[in-house]
Amino acid sequence: MAAVPQLRVLLLLLAVAAACAAAAETVASGGSTSRVPALYVFGDSTADVGNNNYLPGSAVPRANFPHNGVDFPTSRPTGRFSNGYNGVDFLALNMGFKRSPPPFLAVANKTNKQVFRGLLGANFASAGSGILDTTGSSIIPLSQQVEQFATLQRNISARISQGAADTVLSRSVFLVSTGGNDLFAFFSLFSSKNSTPSDADKRQFVGNLVSLYQNHVKALYVLGARKFAVIDVPPIGCCPYPRSMHPLGACIDVLNELARGLNKGVKDAMHGLSLSFPGLKYSVGSSHAVVQSIxxxxxxxxxxDTTNACCGSGRFNGKSGCTPNATLCENRHEYLFWDLLHPTHAASKIAAAAIYNGSLHFAAPVNFRQLVEDES
Incomplete structure (x- = not known):
């Protein structure tokens, strides 16, 4: 990208980030209402707001301890892999909600009139999960997250009638943020054998992921989803953890290549689905483009600082996660990365603002705001 267009992109990011902050203040003061009936969230640790807190076992990835949440309201750890809000929180703010809807496992066994009448929504995301059922362990894969939504959908239909449920769900937003863990698992399989995947290996693996991704979207469509807000995979090879493994501390190109391949495949798949399934609308928000710009x-x-984690240990602070005993930076708003794999509150705010209000460079074929406001 040439220097002048890039500068315009940066100015856009700054402008929409300021708009996002203003929106947050408006919602916090009670001056706004949601622009859609509900937000339903599916994915991994980029979107998890505490579902893994309710899962048993010591192997479950969690973030419900300090220093996580140090900049969250009341400075409490919630299960978000962030010093404050994550990207889903900021996207929800733009939609008029206070923050991300609650973890599904926090409300599944309680009487929540809003959630079970198709309002507000629920967050099904589980840290460590992926598109494949085999990605991660002791967590909630994407297929199971869809099954959990099916359970909720049946409850909504029983309370407000099937017709009313169809209407409210068709106007709601279904946000999906996943794929990075699958790519890490694939890469690790080869690196553990001191080998690299061939081009054929990569094409076959990415193709399988895209096919399964399509199946999950189709399942949600059958359950009533019509508006899909997709977050693509950032250049994960440049996170502190992969950098810590590189002899020169550089980005790991294979991981970034896999991310680009998956992103293109998902974007093409969503376009194809929109042509085949009546009423299906979508936007692919590019966290990849935002991180590259930063x-x-x-x-x-x-x-x-765009190479070191704010909270962690070892090389680039990327050898281990953010724990109470980890090194913690003071100027957290100046860091791109919070921990070995996840962005800071500040980075998430910019990313969400660009995806929600930005140009086709950051979200296509429309931005998230246009998807939310589409009533056709």
Whole structure:
């Protein structure tokens, strides 16, 4: 991208980030209402707001302890892999909600009139999960998250009638943020054998992921979903953890190549589904494009460190996760990465603002705001 267009992109990011902050203040003061009936969230640790807190076992990835949540309201850890809000929280703010809807496992066994009448929504995301059932362990894979929504959908239909449920769900937003863990697992399989995947291996693996992704979207469509907000995979090879494994501390190109391949496949798949399934509308928000922009021109966006994690240990603070005993930076708003794999509150705010209000560079074929406001 040429210098002048790139500068315009950066200015856009700054402008929409400011707009996002203003929206947050409006919602917090009670001056706004949601623009859609509900938000339903599916995915991994990029979207998890505490579902894994309710899962048994010591192997479950969790973030319900300090220093996580140090900048969250009341400075409490919630299960978010962030010092404050994650990207889903900021997207929800733009839609008029207070923050992400609650973890499904927090409300599944309780009487929540809003959730079980198809309002507000629920967050099904589970850290460590992926598109494949085999990705991660002791967590909730995407297929099971869809099954959990099916259970909720039946409860909604029983309370407000099938017709009313169809109407409210068709106007709601279904957000999906997943795929990175599948790519890490595939890469690790080869690196453990001191080998690299062939081009044929990569094409076959990514193709399988895209096919399964399509199946999950189709299942949600059958259950009443019509508006899909998809978050693509960022350049995960540049996170502190992969950098810590590289002899020179550089990005791991194979991981970034896999991310680009999956992103293109999902984007093409969503376009195909929109042509085949009546009423299906979508937007693919590019966290990949946002992170690239931040890494290219960090200081213009207020960042001073785009390689080290704010909280962690070892090389690049990327050898282990954020724990109470980990090293914690003071200037958290100047870091792109919170821990070995996840963005800071500040980075998430910019990403969500660009995806919600930005140009086709950050969300296509429409941005999230246009998807939310589409009543056709």
């Amino acid at each position: 890494m290219k021109h960090p200081q213009r966006l207020g960042f001073k």
